[in-house]
Amino acid sequence: MSQPWIRSARYDGLFILAPPFVALAVVGLLPPAYRATAQMPLLAWVALVVLIDVAHVYSTLFRTYLDPLRRRQRWLLFWLVPAGCYGVGVALYLGGGALLFWRVLAYLAVFHFIRQQYGFLRLYARHEPRGRGQWLDTVVIYYATIYPLLYWHFSPPRNFNWFIEGDFVQHDWAAGRYLATGLYAAVLLLYAGKEARQWWRTRAFNWPRNLLVAGTLVSWFFGIVYFNGDLAFTLLNVMSHGIPYLALVWSSGPQHQPNGRLARRGAWRGRYGLLVFLGLVAVLAYVEEGFWDGLVWREHAAAFGAFQHLPRVADATWLAVLVPLLALPQATHYVLDGFIWRRRKPN
Template structure:
């Protein structure tokens, strides 16, 4: 890439980037690992379930908060809303109608399965997007290498998990059983495909490392740390599918919350004439933003306590809005996104959104 060097190589700050964006997933992983170790020693299922439910609840709340951040960005700023006004009016109506029909006509599990599949794509796309932001800020990094690094890793994970869990945990869930049906024809050549995917992933890891070494004079520590965190998260799938899925989801939500907070603070500092609710909230950041975040968490907790089933329906239905809206908002090639991020020049032809 040819571009000017940005003012700061960090998205938020060195501590926040390293402790939360790159390795914040440890907040969820360490308690899960400790609970697993205690269970291995005690073999007390009741105690295990009591302990793990609190970790899962915390992960769910962070996940639900991050999804609602997107709606605040859209409906809390008139300028952002008017960029895609029709979409922001029509898509909620479509989501309500489709979700209601799915419940009425008994195909909600299909809708939930689509949401899970889209969540996986959405999560990996965000990892790729953040890598691109770090590259854009530092002034180096090839798009095709970053793309191959992230997606070849996912391919390897899918094949390894399928080979190991097709008669285990995957078979216990409707989405897993559907995935097994889709991949079953590959069984005769699965070992060959797995080895090929491993070689491909190793090649892209090598290419990524070479690119970092070649640009060591302007090396982005945030980018390197984030890449290492992706490798570590992929490695978790070798230990436990459930743990890895929970931790991966938590990492996605937490990095999004930190990223959005850094973005809006930078954006509205440059727009003193903007008096939207989001802009006003950012100008009283340490009062309003934590309060709003806490209220979103309480709303989500209340929904789970009131009726977990129907709140789950709401979450699945609204998840599609989150996916679509993020695709509209987070395109780093657009100046109004690149400028607050201090990316001097967004990657040419980079069509992948942040999330």
């Protein structure tokens, strides 16, 4: 069968499907301490959190505010979303304090991560006929992400968190973990049986869809359930999410559209378009994290020396204004992502 690649077998394989498996291989080479403790080397934190995780947030700019055509078509959405996110963020911080703000943002982020996997699943299943087995594809991609989250919620405190300590509601419930694990095994067996039956009948096998499912299983299970280390979690979580997202944004830019008129527009143009793309998101990510470190966290002075001259903000009222502002790129990215990939036609 013809495989439903988004751009090409090589491009999809390297930048969308391979990251979870590469991340697992890297984790396997780490010293045991990094697989089971909260230790995180500064260089690894900068590479993973700043240059991939935060940078991928800013790549949304290339599909929204930096795209002249989309900016004209959806200008109201592009301004209402950040305004709404900031207003809600300030209200949450003032009404419930830092923990409530970060808890809501963490669950919004998790929803965004889960929906990305479902979105890729739909892209890789776009040429398959609608049938009885598609519901199982949806179930397996969702439960591949939800089961590790249930395991996390039903466990004692882990050596990692999403944003801050305690942002997820956790309760040590062993029976809940066993029930969730049993359902996980049953879903995987059903999916494997469905794929084997389909191959036996048609001799057709959707490689990108199945590699996506396998990569989702790998990154979420090993990152959250199997290993209990901050570096292991961040490697598997960030590489598996951020790199494919960056690749999707770049591959969907005007320079890859069949209409040459679009290819001459926006920040993509020219032979150095890829460098502009990666360089801009990296610089913006570094500057944002510099302000976070200088004004709020003060945890990575060695990486953000120039920002240490900023006054650290400790007043709760000022933090209620500042923290949602600094988190606004993330919140806007999470919300806008639910709109900018929708298409009227299946293709």
